Amino acid sequence: xxxxFIIPIYNTETYLSKCVKSILSLNLxxxxxxxxxxxxxxxxxSKLCDDFSKKYSFIKVFHKQNGGVSSARNFGLNKASGExxxxxxxxxxxxxxxxxxxxxxxxxxxxxxxxxxxxxxxYDKYVQCNDLKxxxxxxxxxxxxxxxxxxxxxxxxxxxxxxxxxILIKNNIYFEEGLIGEDIDWSLKLYIYVNSxxxxxxxxxxxxxxxxGSITNHIAKKNIKSIIYIIDKWVNYNYKDDRIKELxxxxxxxxxxxxxxxxxxxxxTKKSKIQIDKFDFLLKYDLSYxxxxxxxxxxxxxxxxxxxxxxxxxxxxxxxxxxL
Numbered sequence: 001x002x003x004x005f006i007i008p009i010y011n012t013e014t015y016l017s018k019c020v021k022s023i024l025s026l027n028l029x030x031x032x033x034x035x036x037x038x039x040x041x042x043x044x045x046s047k048l049c050d051d052f053s054k055k056y057s058f059i060k061v062f063h064k065q066n067g068g069v070s071s072a073r074n075f076g077l078n079k080a081s082g083e084x085x086x087x088x089x090x091x092x093x094x095x096x097x098x099x100x101x102x103x104x105x106x107x108x109x110x111x112x113x114x115x116x117x118x119x120x121x122x123y124d125k126y127v128q129c130n131d132l133k134x135x136x137x138x139x140x141x142x143x144x145x146x147x148x149x150x151x152x153x154x155x156x157x158x159x160x161x162x163x164x165x166x167i168l169i170k171n172n173i174y175f176e177e178g179l180i181g182e183d184i185d186w187s188l189k190l191y192i193y194v195n196s197x198x199x200x201x202x203x204x205x206x207x208x209x210x211x212x213g214s215i216t217n218h219i220a221k222k223n224i225k226s227i228i229y230i231i232d233k234w235v236n237y238n239y240k241d242d243r244i245k246e247l248x249x250x251x252x253x254x255x256x257x258x259x260x261x262x263x264x265x266x267x268x269t270k271k272s273k274i275q276i277d278k279f280d281f282l283l284k285y286d287l288s289y290x291x292x293x294x295x296x297x298x299x300x301x302x303x304x305x306x307x308x309x310x311x312x313x314x315x316x317x318x319x320x321x322x323x324l
Contacts, residue, residue, distance in 0.1 A: 003032040003104055004082030004165070007090050008072030013044040015091040015208070020052055020059070022093035030104045034059045037076045040066030045090075070175035070182045073158070077168060083107075085165045087158040091208050092119075099202040103162065109136060110194040112162045113155060116205035129153070132201040144197050145247040149287045154251055156187040159205055167194060180226035184255060188234055188248065210318070221267050227259050228275050235279065246285070253282040253291045260294075260307060261314040 005023055009016060023034060036049045036059065046063060053061040064075060073087055084107055094100065095117075103112055118127045130153050137144040148154035155161070167173065171193040175182045234252050239245035256279050263276065286292045298306040 002082040002084075003028075003030060003162070004076075004080035004085045005032065005034045005088055006037070006073060006076035006080060006085055007034065007088045008037050008039055008069050008076065009041060009045050009049065009090040010039040010066065010069070010072070011041050011043045011045060012090040013041075013048060015093075016045055016048050019088065019090050019093050022096070023088070024056070025096055026094065026100060028101050028104060030101065032058065032104075033080070033082060035076045035079055036061045037072040037079075038063045039068070039072040040064065068177060070177040070179065074174045074177070077165070077174065080165060083165060084162050085168070086162045088205075089159055089207075092159060093206050093208075095203055095206055097202070097204075099200070100204050103200060103202075103204075107162065109138075109196040109198040110164045110167050111190070111197045112200060113197060114160055114200040114205070115203045116157070116160045116207050117203055118209050119206045120209045122210050126206070128203070132199045134201045135199055137197045137199075139195055141191070141195070142241075142243055142247065145191070145244070145251070146287070149247060149250050149254075150289075152254075152288060152290060156184045157207070158183060158186065159207060163190070179229070180223045181230055182226075184227075185230045185233065188251075192244075221269065221272075224259070224263060224267050224272055227255065228272060231255060231259065231279055231282075232275070235282075247287075249282060250285040250287040250291075253285040254288045256282045257291055257294045257310070258314065261310045264311075 007019065012019075020034065020036070034052075034056075036052065038046050038049050038061065040063075049061040049063075053059045060079070062075065062079060064072070076087075077085060084104075088094070099114070103114065113132070115129055115132055117129060119125070120127065130151060132153055133147055133151060135147070145154065168190075171189075173186065173189050173193065175186045179185060231252055234248060237245075237248070239248065259276060259279075263272075268276070283291060283295055286295055294306070294310060297309055300306075301309065
């Protein structure tokens with residue numbers, strides 16, 4: 001069984017070597033390839049990619065015109081030859097342990113999802129995510145969604161999952177290009193089609209936060225517009241199962257709370273505000289304790305002060321001051 005590590009790269013020369021070497025240092029006892037997609041970098045990233053490919057025959061490099069992270073991931077998915085794929089961001093890194101080797105040599109589910117931690121570069125600090133309930137869900141999508149939403153562990157990141165490549169190709173599960181928050185949209189589509197998911201309560205991946213120059217470190221009007229688009233898409237999706245629809249609404253409610261927390265007078269137009277207000281009904285879907293917490297704060301302090309407190313909470317969370 002072959003595994004394809006897909007790494008999209010754009011101007012991350014400071015971090016790229018650590019990312020690739022973190023995979024190499026695992027000394028994996030499985031057949032694998034590393035696919036580096038240079039997405040039109042203008043720094044030294046392109047040369048670093050070429051240097052790695054010259055040194056290791058299983059590292060493949062593709063240079064393409066800049067199209068964004070979704071374009072680069074999609075490109076890599078089409079170039080991959082592995083039965084399973086693992087998307088890794090070039091400014092992040094894998095943790096050195098034997099857990100991944102064990103996981104890779106025992107793959108059978110459509111998805112294997114594991115833990116990751118958050119590395120706050122500014123503070124040189126690691127923050128652990130919530131523990132996962134270890135279980136193998138086979139044709140139990142409803143149970144999986146319920147367990148993950150209630151425990152606040154339904155991850156939208158592609159970086160904490162090893163995925164059967166055929167599932168992605170067969171069901172046309174690609175990242176929508178030009179969209180901010182593409183991981184949310186992509187993962188919700190992914191969960192619609194998978195039938196088996198194994199969860200492993202082991203830290204495999206470290207996700208770098210608050211990196212200078214990172215697109216996620218700046219909330220602009222485009223971010224707000226994209227999140228509104230994603231929420232609207234999945235509110236109006238043609239679900240075949242009403243229970244799955246309700247569970248999706250419970251997850252989307254959490255995204256709505258985050259949307260409320262990041263909007264301000266500088267990034268939210270009057271039109272966007274009208275669109276956001278129409279999603280307020282999602283707050284009644286409160287399986288997530290964070291949605292419950294938001295509702296409680298609103299009921300105690302009122303909407304205006306509640307939103308102010310919510311923004312403070314998100315700011316503290318994003319800086320690693322409080323646990324995610």
